[in-house]
Amino acid sequence: MPTKRILITGGAGFVGCNAARFFRARNWTVTVLDNLSRQGADKNLAWLRDHTSFDFEHVDVRDRANVDRVVSEQRYDAVLHLAAQVAVTTSVTDPGTDFAINAMGTFHVLDAVRCHCPEAVFINASTNKVYGKIAAAEYALRDGRYAYVNRPFGISETEPLDFLSPYGCSKGAADQYALDFARIYQIPATSFRQSCIYGPRQFGVEDQGWVAWFAIASLLGRDITIFGDGRQVRDVLHVEDLVRAYEAAIRAPDKVAAQAFNVGGGPNSMLSLLDLIGMLEERLQLRIPLRWDDWRPGDQRVYVSDIRKLETTLGWKPEIDANSGIAQLIDWVARNRAAF
Numbered sequence: 001m002p003t004k005r006i007l008i009t010g011g012a013g014f015v016g017c018n019a020a021r022f023f024r025a026r027n028w029t030v031t032v033l034d035n036l037s038r039q040g041a042d043k044n045l046a047w048l049r050d051h052t053s054f055d056f057e058h059v060d061v062r063d064r065a066n067v068d069r070v071v072s073e074q075r076y077d078a079v080l081h082l083a084a085q086v087a088v089t090t091s092v093t094d095p096g097t098d099f100a101i102n103a104m105g106t107f108h109v110l111d112a113v114r115c116h117c118p119e120a121v122f123i124n125a126s127t128n129k130v131y132g133k134i135a136a137a138e139y140a141l142r143d144g145r146y147a148y149v150n151r152p153f154g155i156s157e158t159e160p161l162d163f164l165s166p167y168g169c170s171k172g173a174a175d176q177y178a179l180d181f182a183r184i185y186q187i188p189a190t191s192f193r194q195s196c197i198y199g200p201r202q203f204g205v206e207d208q209g210w211v212a213w214f215a216i217a218s219l220l221g222r223d224i225t226i227f228g229d230g231r232q233v234r235d236v237l238h239v240e241d242l243v244r245a246y247e248a249a250i251r252a253p254d255k256v257a258a259q260a261f262n263v264g265g266g267p268n269s270m271l272s273l274l275d276l277i278g279m280l281e282e283r284l285q286l287r288i289p290l291r292w293d294d295w296r297p298g299d300q301r302v303y304v305s306d307i308r309k310l311e312t313t314l315g316w317k318p319e320i321d322a323n324s325g326i327a328q329l330i331d332w333v334a335r336n337r338a339a340f
């Protein structure tokens with residue numbers, strides 16, 4: 001049987017390199033497309049080269065001609081679109097670049113798929129930020145952290161879209177384009193509205209990837225600033241669980257086409273910022289000094305994904321609990337101190 005082919009844009013990023021390794025291990029032929037703009041992307045690419053075989057295309061998704069060339073060169077069975085400008089803060093200071101990469105860049109990849117391999121399953125890595133502030137979701141302080149009062153299962157896909165920040169708008173546009181290309185052109189495209197993903201090979205910085213950033217900063221003695229009161233809560237999902245969900249979606253194009261899914265750890269994997277600091281202090285046996293600053297604009301007190309749609313549609317469930325997943329992340333940072 002011929003091997004299946006997957007194109008992973010942003011494949012040298014955190015999620016991308018984990019996905020590339022996962023699909024290669026299952027005997028897929030993998031093409032990684034990345035412009036290597038993200039800090040650490042070159043290291044992830046070198047790590048991938050040390051561990052597996054794949055084709056690499058040093059291409060920017062803003063470059064339509066080269067995106068077309070890459071997409072038309074192979075008959076892809078799946079396209080995993082991860083390439084993005086990923087920080088809300090950067091999107092506020094440079095909304096034009098954010099739009100060009102996230103909105104236009106996604107359009108380039110999606111439209112190239114429409115032209116050259118419309119039967120490929122297209123997974124668009126979207127974000128929970130498409131729901132904005134979610135004013136209707138009430139929250140209260142419970143046991144030292146914020147919790148929903150009227151969303152016991154978390155935020156579902158029926159929540160109204162309310163793009164907030166240039167990043168929310170550009171990713172939201174990409175999210176809707178993917179779903180609409182599925183409706184209009186019958187491309188099996190889906191948007192995965194991801195919550196907080198963590199795991200090895202995440203070069204987290206203060207502006208993005210907070211779980212990894214806290215682990216890196218704690219181990220390297222860098223300052224950690226808590227914006228707000230530290231009691232804000234997110235659901236966290238290990239990258240391996242996310243990649244398994246991608247695979248499940250690729251296996252079931254009819255079930256996922258034109259559908260959006262909220263993807264995260266759900267109510268069983270919630271962490272406040274201070275919970276994570278406590279876990280790090282315990283594991284590393286040290287006291288982590290904290291700096292405090294005001295809430296950042298738009299920072300939600302709580303965001304937890306309702307993952308029941310994905311669970312029932314694909315029979316998928318998160319398998320890695322936050323304690324063991326974070327322990328694994330800390331070990332990875334400790335083993336790779338020189339990389340940060």
Ligand SMILES: NC(=O)c1ccc[n+]([C@@H]2O[C@H](COP(=O)([O-])OP(=O)(O)OC[C@H]3O[C@@H](n4cnc5c(N)ncnc54)[C@H](O)[C@@H]3O)[C@@H](O)[C@H]2O)c1
Pocket residue numbers: 009010011012013014015016033034035036037038041059060061062081082083084085086101105125126127128193194195196197198209
């Ligand atoms: N990690 C999370 O917690 C999270 C949460 C929600 C959504 N997402 C989405 O998942 C995707 C992957 O996130 P990640 O954490 O792996 O981010 P990442 O920054 O580690 O990876 C993104 C990759 O895209 C590449 N890239 C950036 N601009 C590009 C361009 N113009 N052309 C080609 N490549 C480009 C970067 O070099 C990087 O390797 C992104 O679309 C992100 O918005 C991530």
